[in-house]
Amino acid sequence: AMQSDDPTIAELLSAVPARPRLLVVDDQPINIQVMHQIFGSHCQVFMATSGQQALNFCLSTPPDIVLLDVVMPGMDGFEVCKALKSHPETSDIPVIFVTAHTDAHQETRGLELGAVDFISKPVNPAVVRARVKTQLTLKSQSDLMRRLVFLDGLTGVFNRRYLDQQLPIEVARTVRNQTPLALIMLDVDFFKRFNDCYGHQCGDDCLRTVATSVRESLRRPADLVARYGGEEFVCLLPDTPFDSAMAIAATLERNVRSKHVAHVDSDFQIVTVSLGVTATCGESALSVTELLERADQQLYQAKNTGRGRVCGAVLKGQVA
Numbered sequence: 001a002m003q004s005d006d007p008t009i010a011e012l013l014s015a016v017p018a019r020p021r022l023l024v025v026d027d028q029p030i031n032i033q034v035m036h037q038i039f040g041s042h043c044q045v046f047m048a049t050s051g052q053q054a055l056n057f058c059l060s061t062p063p064d065i066v067l068l069d070v071v072m073p074g075m076d077g078f079e080v081c082k083a084l085k086s087h088p089e090t091s092d093i094p095v096i097f098v099t100a101h102t103d104a105h106q107e108t109r110g111l112e113l114g115a116v117d118f119i120s121k122p123v124n125p126a127v128v129r130a131r132v133k134t135q136l137t138l139k140s141q142s143d144l145m146r147r148l149v150f151l152d153g154l155t156g157v158f159n160r161r162y163l164d165q166q167l168p169i170e171v172a173r174t175v176r177n178q179t180p181l182a183l184i185m186l187d188v189d190f191f192k193r194f195n196d197c198y199g200h201q202c203g204d205d206c207l208r209t210v211a212t213s214v215r216e217s218l219r220r221p222a223d224l225v226a227r228y229g230g231e232e233f234v235c236l237l238p239d240t241p242f243d244s245a246m247a248i249a250a251t252l253e254r255n256v257r258s259k260h261v262a263h264v265d266s267d268f269q270i271v272t273v274s275l276g277v278t279a280t281c282g283e284s285a286l287s288v289t290e291l292l293e294r295a296d297q298q299l300y301q302a303k304n305t306g307r308g309r310v311c312g313a314v315l316k317g318q319v320a
């Protein structure tokens, strides 16, 4: 197995699932049972007996791989594959078609729609196991590479590019699932003075300390922290109502303070952060811009009312 001393990389490597999530889609339960016998001991096997069910599952809890029947009443396998590939949230999930009617035309069509492989029924357990394993390995490697591209080189948290990519996805999810979404924007207080006083090398160390403190303070896997620019960071917290986000922000503020990084040119004599919090209730339409602007306004408020504190406001969007 791969190993690394870099804590961020180690964290990413450990995120490769030990028991991958496999979704089997087939209108015949007997076929699902066969796959369950083949994969049950190595994978978490989930099932869907219709195309629509498969799409809903993939959108709410994306699996690591999908084994997809072609011939199904209603939405057929080709349509399901096309829909999966057109959604940014599901387009990276590898799809393997499993079908009794293999011909070159069908297989070509499936591959053109974005499937990674084509397996014929009745399946040979060893063959299907080997092919799934290959695709799972490729998937976890490409996930890892993708994530490395999205890390901030200085602090090891995600970079702005990743945040820009995830924001619309999380906003779409919150509107669709009617769940709350919170955003915390935080900024190191008197950072320019810190650099002037201690030099840029210490400034970099200070940013790393703050970033690490924030990352370690967010415990849920879906929580995301990104360096937004300069000395500014953003935390995106799915499924988090406003009150919880305020409590989390207060914890972040306290935890940075507890690092006791000396800052003689700060009103507090140590490094502190100011935080702006906003959250949506899920029932309203909202834009990424509004979410960022509202958090930024609250951050500005925190700066203007003394720094080293949290300000927040619920975002009320228009009814969709």
Ligand SMILES: [Mg+2]
Pocket: 026, 027, 028, 069, 070, 071, 072
């Ligand atoms: Mg079928």
